[in-house]
Amino acid sequence: xxxxxxxxxxxxxxxxxxxxxxxxxxxxxxxxxxxxxxxxxxxxxxxxxxxxxxxxxxxxxxxxxxxxxxxxxxxxxxxxxxxxxxxxxxxxxxxxxxxxxxxxxxxxxxxxx
Amino acid sequence: xxxxxxxxxxxxxxxxxxxxxxxxxxxxxxxxxxxxxxxxxxxxxxxxxxxxxxxxxxxxxxxxxxxxxxxxxxxxxxxxxxxxxxxxxxxxxxxxxxxxxxxxxxxxxxxxxxx
Numbered sequence: 001x002x003x004x005x006x007x008x009x010x011x012x013x014x015x016x017x018x019x020x021x022x023x024x025x026x027x028x029x030x031x032x033x034x035x036x037x038x039x040x041x042x043x044x045x046x047x048x049x050x051x052x053x054x055x056x057x058x059x060x061x062x063x064x065x066x067x068x069x070x071x072x073x074x075x076x077x078x079x080x081x082x083x084x085x086x087x088x089x090x091x092x093x094x095x096x097x098x099x100x101x102x103x104x105x106x107x108x109x110x111x112x113x
Numbered sequence: 114x115x116x117x118x119x120x121x122x123x124x125x126x127x128x129x130x131x132x133x134x135x136x137x138x139x140x141x142x143x144x145x146x147x148x149x150x151x152x153x154x155x156x157x158x159x160x161x162x163x164x165x166x167x168x169x170x171x172x173x174x175x176x177x178x179x180x181x182x183x184x185x186x187x188x189x190x191x192x193x194x195x196x197x198x199x200x201x202x203x204x205x206x207x208x209x210x211x212x213x214x215x216x217x218x219x220x221x222x223x224x225x226x227x228x
Contacts, residue, residue: 004156034216036219041123041204041222041224042221042222043117043119043206043219043220043221043222044157044206044208044219045219046216046217046218046219049216089156089157091157099145099147099162099210099217100147100159100162101147101157101159101208101217102159103149103156103157103158104156105154105155105156106156
């Protein structure tokens with residue numbers, strides 16, 4: 001059974017810092033990995049999706065990497081801003097249709113002005 | 114991008130009553146929708162896969178008679194929590210995609226509180 005772990009559970013940093021969030025998964029046979037953002041009491045916004053054949057994806061100040069063989073992914077956020085404060089979720093899918101997601105517990109990020 | 118609308122955003126109900134949550138894909142047809150549950154400070158857990166025109170597929174440990182799912186059209190899936198109890202209080206969220214192997218779009222979620 002696939003299990004996804006995110007470290008740290010919470011992170012608080014000053015505005016402007018670069019930071020890295022970590023995600024690990026137990027079964028390397030995945031089809032893709034996604035990073036989501038969740039604001040309190042709200043839905044999820046997909047940030048980046050990395051296919052199993054890819055090593056990284058970038059969108060603006062965000063860069064996600066994937067090391068499938070070691071079961072790890074990182075989300076790098078450059079020049080953090082208070083608006084980046086949210087919970088970041090990592091999820092993998094290992095079904096052929098790439099639809100059923102297994103989520104980590106998330107990292108609650110706070111960017112202090 | 115694709116929009117998934119979920120209603121209500123929050124609901125408070127008495128123990129023993131039933132609550133219906135709707136999930137709509139506004140600008141695309143979704144053959145399959147997914148329902149997740151999230152307890153405080155825990156991860157989202159997949160409850161069931163909702164298939165248009167057929168029975169839902171439930172994950173292990175999810176009571177299908179308690180969590181009724183109906184996917185009557187290509188744009189609407191409903192989750193009914195029957196005879197709700199305080200332990201059913203949770204954040205419920207749906208997702209849908211336009212086709213397989215495409216990323217999912219999520220609704221805004223429903224916070225259910227059972228008194």
